[in-house]
Amino acid sequence: MHQPLEETRARIAHAASIAGRQAGDVTLVAVSKTHPAEAIEPLLAAGQRVFGENRVQEAQAKWPGLRERYPDIALHLVGQLQSNKAEDAVMLFDCIHSVDRPSLVSALAKAMDKTGRRVPCFVQVNIGAEEQKGGCAIAELPALLDQARAADLPVVGLMCVPPAGIEAAPFFALLDKLARDHGLPGRSMGMSDDFETAIMLGATHVRIGSALFGARG
């Protein structure tokens, strides 16, 4: 029994039921970045198996030990990825949420060919057209998806992080529409402050850190 986990699961189930969806159609990705293995153990003990990290190196240090004891863990990369770390990422992660540019599509496709691993990917969209933000521009999305298809990269959906400080719902609705237009089933959207809204607008993966682990230092 893990109080924040139980509460988060109940909130996910409630939002899903309002939207006429099954709670099981929404994957909770517990974002454990910055938190040490000791903080992750209680969630593992309570049955959580899908986790998110935003740095390859941090994940390489933290997860092999935990994985020995919990072999059914699924590890998702939710942070920006440098092309020169693509092979490390493909070896370590079971899903990559941050594919956002042609050079990374090429690097990941090459890494998957070389390692023989096929890792499902989300294309991250810069949904609020913010200058500093990762993610592919909406105008560049069709070409990036074409490239990914041609390279046989397994793209399962779209991901976004809406602009901070303003209502996220319109951005979630836009990501949902883009995913539908491109025939993609996955929508990775919603974090601690807005995951219920995201679920009501079609999220299939919510990435939740602070609501589960407390504030990051």
Ligand SMILES: *Cc1c(COP(=O)(O)O)cnc(C)c1O
């Ligand atoms: C840190 C992070 C999250 C989790 O954020 P919380 O607000 O702590 O829930 C989700 N997605 C990405 C891409 C992140 O970097």
